[in-house]
Amino acid sequence: MVTEKKQQILDTALLLFVEQGIQATATAKIAKQANVATGTLFHHFSNKQELVVTLYRSIKDELSQSISQDSADKVHPSDNQVDTLKSTIKSYWHQAIEWAMSHPLKWQFLQQFANDPQFKISQQQDVMTSSMAFLVEAVEQGQQQGVLARLPMPLVLNYCHYHYLAVTTLFIEQPELFQQPSYQDGAFQMFWQGLVTKP
Amino acid sequence: MVTEKKQQILDTALLLFVEQGIQATATAKIAKQANVATGTLFHHFSNKQELVVTLYRSIKDELSQSISQDSADKVHPSDNQVDTLKSTIKSYWHQAIEWAMSHPLKWQFLQQFANDPQFKISQQQDVMTSSMAFLVEAVEQGQQQGVLARLPMPLVLNYCHYHYLAVTTLFIEQPELFQQPSYQDGAFQMFWQGLVTKP
Amino acid sequence: MVTEKKQQILDTALLLFVEQGIQATATAKIAKQANVATGTLFHHFSNKQELVVTLYRSIKDELSQSISQDSADKVHPSDNQVDTLKSTIKSYWHQAIEWAMSHPLKWQFLQQFANDPQFKISQQQDVMTSSMAFLVEAVEQGQQQGVLARLPMPLVLNYCHYHYLAVTTLFIEQPELFQQPSYQDGAFQMFWQGLVTKP
Amino acid sequence: MVTEKKQQILDTALLLFVEQGIQATATAKIAKQANVATGTLFHHFSNKQELVVTLYRSIKDELSQSISQDSADKVHPSDNQVDTLKSTIKSYWHQAIEWAMSHPLKWQFLQQFANDPQFKISQQQDVMTSSMAFLVEAVEQGQQQGVLARLPMPLVLNYCHYHYLAVTTLFIEQPELFQQPSYQDGAFQMFWQGLVTKP
DNA sequence: CATGAATGAGACTTCATTCAT
DNA sequence: CATGAATGAAGTCTCATTCAT
Incomplete structure (x- = not known):
């Protein structure tokens, strides 16, 4: 209200x-x-602080919902387990990127908030991390299937989080790159290659 | 003086x-x-601003020197081109991580500075990016040799920069992880896999 | 308000x-x-500057109004053109002196403001000059009638301005002189003699 | 030294x-x-104050000397008492104007000093007034001869002082006027007319 | 719900002056 | 004579917050 x-x-x-x-x-x-x-x-x-935190919470919630709700139906099921997992992760990935690109101000605010020493939260409680909670599940599954490398989970989550930051930061600074398939596809390719088992 | x-x-x-x-x-x-x-x-x-910028410059220079000077002699030459490149990059990688872990305050200050909107520099001119200028060379070479994936350079550099941030942030927040080989090796493995050509 | x-x-x-x-x-x-x-x-x-300028403007306006409004009705019309002009100018003159003597603080502030290098305005735009805009008219008329000497207008206005300053400064420093007719009358006599045509 | x-x-x-x-x-x-x-x-x-006062004294002395020394020999003696007095006063007058025009910085500093509330001296002790001490003599003589109007001396000295300021201020602000005879002669004419006995 | 004048602690910065070299 | 780093009191201005209307 x-x-x-x-x-x-x-x-x-x-x-x-x-x-x-x-x-x-x-x-x-x-x-x-x-x-x-x-x-x-x-x-x-x-207070000013309450204003800031209220703003943060509303944006955080918006992001969480956007990712978890809108991603599910975009997965392309397949007989191949590997393909299914990849499709799932790719779907979330794109959804997250899409959100950032369509809400650049909100995305930048989340970044600022996360880095402001006055509000600084341990990385573990960060939006990105918590919003990407679904990832834990997917990654664990992938590791058990032998598709993804068996690396410590905190490391993997951090990897996901920062790769996401890397790509969105680049695309928001230079939106024209976001239009080029070489960038879009390349970004996910690097992300995925970093996760999978060494051949 | x-x-x-x-x-x-x-x-x-x-x-x-x-x-x-x-x-x-x-x-x-x-x-x-x-x-x-x-x-x-x-x-x-x-100014206060001049103090901040002076501090930034001095730390930035220190980091640049530390990486470029100390890394060179740690490379293990090999007959195999792939191994040589990997060794080169690994050497720089470790040197950079090492510096962050032994100067956590300075590292954190660089982070704060980079995110402070008052000083906000385009990411392209950031320390990390500019300090890792040597990377451009190595990556280009690797791409020509077919060892590294032929992806746009800005994307690759961003990937390097943020993966470095991911790992150092994690290790500085939880230094005990820095001691565990699974983390150290895993971190580089993900980094490297993200760069190389798809099998 | x-x-x-x-x-x-x-x-x-x-x-x-x-x-x-x-x-x-x-x-x-x-x-x-x-x-x-x-x-x-x-x-x-x-700003402090805005405070100062606001104060200046309000006093300047007050002075302008006081002179132009209150003087008009004190003129003694006469058949003699010379006498009428002299009476007009004398009226303004007395009004101006009167204002200075009854608002010594404000008068002193105007002086300080005009001389403060931080606010220094070209003398041409000064209160005195601009407030005494009516003088231009009277003087031009007098010159055409042959009553006043045909001297360059900027010189004449400066003469008026500074003679006014001379007299008010003296009277404000030593108010007892203001009471003596020899001073009051003498002051105007010098002023007037300086303006008229040589006999 | x-x-x-x-x-x-x-x-x-x-x-x-x-x-x-x-x-x-x-x-x-x-x-x-x-x-x-x-x-x-x-x-x-x-002190800073001592610097300021030293500067003031040196300039004040320079002005005094310049006027009293250089003027004496420029007087044109005449049989006519009136002409002699006028010539004397004119000579001092020109000398004073000349000095101001050839040392505008020094002249402006004297003005600033005289108006600075921190150093503010009663007008009676001002350079201008004291430097023009010679005037008292000349004026008294002129009044006794009936050439100059019998007005109170403080009023006359003030008149002289401020008329001098009026003219020098105008000429220093707009040096091109100083070149025009209509201004130079007009300035002295007004000055002189203000002093003499009414016809 | 909404307003905006009022508050006063505290931030940044300036500057005359001192003193060890 | 000359230097310039060091001082700290004092000045201008900012800002989150309150409160009477």
Whole structure:
């Protein structure tokens, strides 16, 4: 039941946080650019911190839902176990990339939040990691099947997380690359090759 | 020819920046903890920004030198082209990891700096990328030999950069993992597999 | 629609600026003596400079209005063109002197402002000059009638401006002289003689 | 026995004081622009104030000497008392204007000094006034002869002082006017007319 | 729900001056 | 005589937050 003004504040905050940084953005500026009085901001959020965290949570949830809901039906089942696993992972992968590219501001905010020392969370609790919880399952399965290399899970998850960051960062900085198949396919190819068992 | 006090300031700044964040660290606190008057800080650095950038440059240079100088002699030459290339890259890889693990504060500062929106540099000009300039050479060579996959260079460099971040972040957060061969070797294995030509 | 606090700040600023000089007066002192928090001052004026300029403009306007409005009805019309012109100019002259004597603080502030190199305006745009715009008209008329000497207008205006300063400075420094007719009349006599055609 | 460095400091100070104002000019900047160490400035002048006052005194003396020495021989004696007096005063007048026009920086510094509230001297002790001490004599003589109007001396001196300021200010701001006879002659004509007995 | 004037702690920076070399 | 690193008080300005309307 978010009021119109409250949403204006959240939208403006997202924009300014990404442009100038979270700490560097004054609450007064958010209020002003949202066409709202200073007091109004603190009427909806008791602190600046609460505003930031609320914004974070809403985006995080949005991302989680987007990935888990929309990916499932895109898997191409196959007789070949390897192909099925690869298809599953590829589907999630694309979904995640797609989300980042269609919500660059939100994606950048998540990055900023994760790196802000004031909010710094252990990597283990990060959105990316937790959102990609489904991966654990897929990877474990792949390892048992012998398709994926038997490496320690924390290492693998970190690998997934950072490879995702690598690709989205590159594509958001230079969106024209996102259009080129050599980049899109190459990105997944590297990701996949890093995971599979050595031939 | 850095004065003693100037170095004290830089050392203290590094410590506090990593502990509390760059923006959140007051110049007055740096000066106080460095046993120096406020004015002294501004005698050596005309700005807080200049202090930060100076610190960044010095660490960046240190890292660059450490990697490029110390790695060269660790390569194991071989008759096999593939093995030579792998050995070269592995040597740089280990050197880079080693540096991060022995200078965790400096490494964390580089991370913070790279993510601080006030200093945000295009990722392309980042330390990691520029320091790893030597990689371009090695990768190009590997691609011509058919050892490494022929993927766009920006993608490959990004992959290298972020995989390095993934591993160092994990190891600095949980240093005990750094001791385990399964992690050390696994990290490089994933990295290498991601680069090579599909079998 | 000036808030009460804003006016307190302006009043206090005027007092302190004249007592100690503009540059030498700290914003904190103004706020304190105005029984207002530091932040309040900067809530109403984004700068110290803006405070100073606002004060200047308000006083300048007050002076302009006082001279142009209140002088008109004091002119003694006469059949003699010379007498009418002299009466007009005398009226403005007295009005201007009167204003200075009844607002010594404001008058002194205008002086300080005009001489402060940080705000230094070309003399041509100064209050005195611009406020006395009506003079141009009167002088031109007098010159055409042959009553006033045909001298270059910039020279004449400067003469008026500085003679006004000469007299007000003297009277404000030694107010007892202002009471003596020999001074009051003498001052205007010199002023007028300087303007008229040589006999 | 002024050292070379001391003179460099004085010269630079004069320049910067006029450009930026006395208060606004930092001693460190003076030293730097004079190619001298900070300490050196305080080696020659125990205070900033002493530097300022020293500069003031030297310029004041220079002006006094210039006027009193150089003017005497330019008087054109005549049988006519009126002409002699006028010639005397005109000679001083031109000398004073000449000095201002050939030392604009010094002239501007005197102005700034006289108006700086930190150094503010009663007008009576001002350079201009004291330098023009010779005027008192000439004016008194003129009043006794009936050539000059019998007005109170303080008023007359003030008139002289400010008319001088009026003219020099105008000419220094717009030096091209100084070349035009209509301005030069007009300036003195107004001055003289203001002083003489009403016809 | 909404407003915006008011607050005051605290941030960054400047600067006259000192002193050991 | 000359140097310039060092000092710390003081100045300007920012900002999250409160509260009366």
